[in-house]
Amino acid sequence: MTKLRVVVLGLSLSSSWGNGHATTFRALLKAFAARGHDILFLERDVPWYASHRDLKNPDFCRLEFYSGLEDLERYRNVIAEADAVIVGSYVPEGVLVGQWVQQTAKGVVAFYDIDTPVTLAKLERGDHEYITPALIRDYDVYFSFTGGPTLDHLMNHYGSPAARALYCSVDPEAYPALDHEKRWDLSYLGTYSADRQPTLERLLIEPARRAPHLRFVVAGPQYPADIDWPPNVERIDHVPPGEHPSFYARSRYTLNVTRADMIRAGYSPSVRLFEAAACGTPIISDIWDGIETLLQPGQDIVLAQTPEEVLEVLDTWAATRRDALRASAQKRILAEHTAAHRAASMERDLLEAMDRQHRDYSLALEVGA
Structure with missing residues (x-):
């Protein structure tokens, strides 16, 4: 097997505080390294992650920090010689970083969009915070958090030569099923997002108001101080990844809430789906196109739109029905959606891009001759 030398410039690997990128990168790159590849992760050194680092010395890749665009020059040679x-x-200053990488790298250059629907909405508004249409055309592969029709849109409208789904996943070793006494009837784990808050209000906060006999928890940073939390909703500011399995194990059910842009695009699963399912915690989720391609509604996951539907599950479902749901979801995720599955997919797509690059180079030589 070909050993690839890969450089990743990502938002964060060292800190999971306030972002879902870190856990996604950790699972994916750990599994990719297990396939024999060499990885250097370059992270912009910013104060809000520097003060919340929960992974300083990964054993699956080299993690190094740079202070800005000029500081990236230290890595010019390693980026130029990388296979991908x-x-x-x-990524901060992502457009300039992308332009510099495309000009510097001799190997395959790819973009990994962990926010694809948000990215496309920004592009439609003319917001080029971290990518432009021109950059999309010049990335050899566009790895997308979103699958389905969005991949065709990236290729047909924006000119990506190869848009490929690369969903987030779970590392089963990091997210085992634990046997803990249940503390909450329904939990939610996620950073505050204004466009998720109405769904959280409808599917957790309102059920909590109506069912004072039940216990709820919302864990994650950046929630505004003026939110009116019912007395039976516990608040936890941050749960580091190492404590996620314990958090899920103490939840009878957990809630999945999806950002509005991702609901509109469909086929955009949250990493929390995979992690909770691997931990054996039954999931109640909002509804979006494509969820049935990952987890079968009614068999692997409960879909809900109203407080009444949530409370029906919490108040009336027998333990046997709940256990069947969680066991089915866990089996499906471990069989199809682990980090090992994603690493194999990414490796295949990178190798195909390398083959295309070599063919294009050979054809150019023939034409030139």
Whole structure:
């Protein structure tokens, strides 16, 4: 097997505080390294992650920090000689970083969009915070958090030569099923987002108001101080990844809430779906196109639109029905959606891009001759 030298410039690997990128990169790159590849992760050194680092010395890749665009010059040679360089979404000064990488790298250059629907909505508004249409055309592969019709849109409308789904996933070793006494009837784990808040209000906060006999929890940073939390909703500011399995194990059910742009695009699963399912915690979720391609509604996951539907599950479902749901979801995720599955997919797509690059180079030589 070909050993690839890969450089990743991502939002964060060292800190999971306030972002879902870190856990996604950790699972994916750990599994990719297990396939024999060499990885250097370059992270912009910013104060809000520097003060919340929960992974300083990964054992699956080299993690190094740079202070800005000029500081990236230290890595010019390693980027030029890498087999593949992957730039992630929301990287600070991502457009300039992407342009510099595309000009510098001799190997395959890819973009990994962990925020695809948000990215496309920004592009439609003319917002080029971290990528432009021109950059999309010049990335050899566009790895997308979103699958389905969005991939065709990236290729047909924006000119990507190869848009490929690369969903987030779970590392089963990091997210085992634990046997803990249940503390909450329904939990939610996620950073505050204004466009998710109405759904959280409808599917957790309102059920909590109506069912004071039940216990709820919302864990995650950046929630505004003026939110009116019912007395039976516990608030936890941050749960580091190492404590996620314990958090899920103490939840009878957990809630999945999807950002509005991702609901509109469909086929945009949250990493929390995979992690909770691997931990054996039954999931109640909002509804979006494509969820049935990952987890079968009614068999692997409960879909809900109203407080009444949530409360029906919490108040009336027998333990046997709940256990069947969680066991089915866990089996499906471990069989199809682990980090090992994603690493194999990314490796295949990178190798195909390398083959295309070599064919194009050979054809150019023939034409030139």
